[in-house]
Amino acid sequence: MMHVVIDESMSPGEVLARLSSLRQHTRGGKRSPHKPLLVLLALGRLTATGSSTLSWAADSGKLADLIRDFGPASATQPAQSAAYPFTRLRSDGIWTLDRDVPMDRVQPLTTEEVLGRLDPRLERALRDPELAAAAARRLVESEFRQCAFCGFDGQLGATTVGVEAAHIRWFAFDGPDTADNGLALCSLHHKLFDHGVLGLSHDLRITVSAKFTSRTTTGRAVYQLHERPLDPRPGTTPPAPAHITWHTGQVFKSPALTA
Ligand SMILES: [Zn+2]
Secondary structure (H helix, E strand, O other): OOOOOOOOOOOHHHHHHHHHHHHHOEEOOEEOOHHHHHHHHHHHHHHHHOOOOEEHHHHHHHHHHHHHHHOOOOOOOHHHHHHHHHHHHHHHOOEEEOOOOOOOOOHHHHHOOOEEEEOHHHHHHOOOHHHHHHHHHHHHHHHOOOOOOOOOOOEEOOEEOOEEEEEOOOHHHOOOOOHHHEEEEEHHHHHHHHOOOEEEOOOOEEEEEOOOOOOOHHHHHHHHHOOOEOOOOOOOOOOOHHHHHHHHHHOOOOOEOOO
């Protein structure tokens, strides 16, 4: 009998869909970025070395550091919080270990020199550096969404609240739906940006219109944004100069405050 083995490669769409299904993951109703952080670490390794393989012995400390810096506050031991994604990401079908390790168990990871890597089909598709960059950007944008002006990152359970995708050059004025024309902004700063109270300079600093007035301390807090550097998340595309020029000329209520 003829046996035909078809090495099906994954399309970019399939790759992104597989990775974005991680978005739904929560622990006890709270945002759990542990798995996305492991995927980001593996993507970085793949881009740097051509293989996504991570060794528990050599790399779990880096993973624990990422979880400490970007995860929710937790009293969990670092090794335990790294063991969670390192073993559990397997159940998402995108991660493999070179030996069997029970879920969440730190001890077998430590005593048996365990290696983990992305699913081979996924890894092959992600050797395309553009796709790897797009995948990393998607993960960062969906998991670590916060206002690029003030850092607001409100969550209700696992869902982001009050953070929106703003267009720099308006959609109605030929603004493209591309990453270099987008900013994640909280609802307030989105509104103020669209009214020209807030703008952007070419060195990616926030500008505040001198025409903006407010009576209260809360309202006047807007002045403090003036000249503050934009704070996009790592892996996101900076705004294109042409779109900044459009917003400055067409929307921003000049003059800006003087520093
Ligand atoms: Zn904001």
